[in-house]
Amino acid sequence: MSLAFAFIRVHSRFPTWARSGISGIRLQRVMPAGILLIVALVAQACADEIGQDFRGSPYNPSLFRPTGPNASGSITSDSQGLRITLTEEHGMRPAVGLALRSGLKGDFEITMEFELLQVAEPVGGNGAGVSIYVTMVSYTKEAATIWRAVRKGGDQIFSSHRATTPDGGKRVHQGGQALKTQGTSGKLRLTRTGDMLSYRIAEGSSDAFQEIFETEIGFEDIDMVRFAADNGGSPTLVDVRIKEVKVVTEEAGAPERLPPRPSRWPLWAGLGVSLLAAGGGYWYWSRR
Known part of the structure; x- marks a missing residue:
């Protein structure tokens, strides 16, 4: 984990009044730079790290589990990484890949290095390619996806998505503007700092990440992290390689x-009783 990320984690855990002071001259009054550095280093040392370089080795079953229909037949390992192939016969079935066996708490940084080998232009759906998908333990069923995809019409894009279900409402979907690209390899990253989730991408072998979307997502635990090949709901050939994944979390x-x-129902029952009592009282006094 980078020292900058460790600092962000420490900073996000301060109360609001403290965070506002850290951003300016008040930093020296709140915490001397040396102490801040020590705290950041402690946070870095205490962070949990999960990950694997799949180049030349099969996935570690103690860290990951296969997910999706016919996962065992779709996932293979070679010297270049973890290869996932979905044929047209996969149809409109769910994505196939690996999911972490562990949940995540607090701030985190999830990174996946990928390569598109062959992705046909889909005839529909949300776009076909490779993605990171996370879900949260929440009443609103929070979920987030970042992916490199080919969409109907042939556009090559990086895309972001967030879904939530308000109490008593319908599923709500949102995301940033798709970023066009011509590269067939790169990195995808999801970073939560406090209650904010940042979607970031890097082209090719570069480690210069660019944010494509940010949203407020909450502090709840992450109960699933999935790295997968996804045809986006279209019977489309998807052949991708996941080279490496890294997860840093509190x-x-x-x-x-x-x-x-x-x-x-207790609320409505109580309201009903109150209305009946009020109505009865009015009837009683009106008869006097």
């Missing part, structure tokens, strides 16, 4: 489960 482990959402 804490890796089983995510906390939310208690069942409180039922609304």
Whole structure:
């Protein structure tokens, strides 16, 4: 994990009043630079790291599990990485890849290095390619995706997506403007700092990441991280290679489960009783 990321993690855990002071001259009053550096180094040392370079070795089953239909038949390993191939016969079935066996807590940075070997132009759907997908333990079913894809019409893009379901409402989808590209390799990254999620991409072998979208997503635990080949709901040939994944997080482990959402019927029942009581009182006094 970079020292800059460690600093961001420490900074995000300060209360709001402290964070506002860190941004300017008040930094010297809140925390001397030397102490801040020590705190950042401690945070860096305490972070959990998960990852694997797949070039020349199969995936580690203690860290990852296969996910998606016919995953065992679609995933192979070679000297260049983890290869995932979806044929047209895969149809409109879900994405295929690897999921972390661990959940993530607090701030995190998820990075995947990839290569597109062959992705045919899809006839529909959301775009075909390779992606990082995460879901959160939340009543609103938060989910986020960043992917390198080919979409209907042939556009080569980096794209971002976030989905949430408000209480009592329909699923809401949002994302940043797609970024066009011609490169067939690169890196995808999702970074949460505090309650903000940043979507970032890098072209080819570069480590110069560019943010393509940012959204407020909350502090809840991440219960799934998936690295996958995805045809976007179109019967399209997708042949990709995942070279390496790296995950840095405040804490890796089983995510906390939310208690069942409180039922609304006691509220409505109480309201009904109150209305009946009020109506009865009015009738009683009107008869006097």
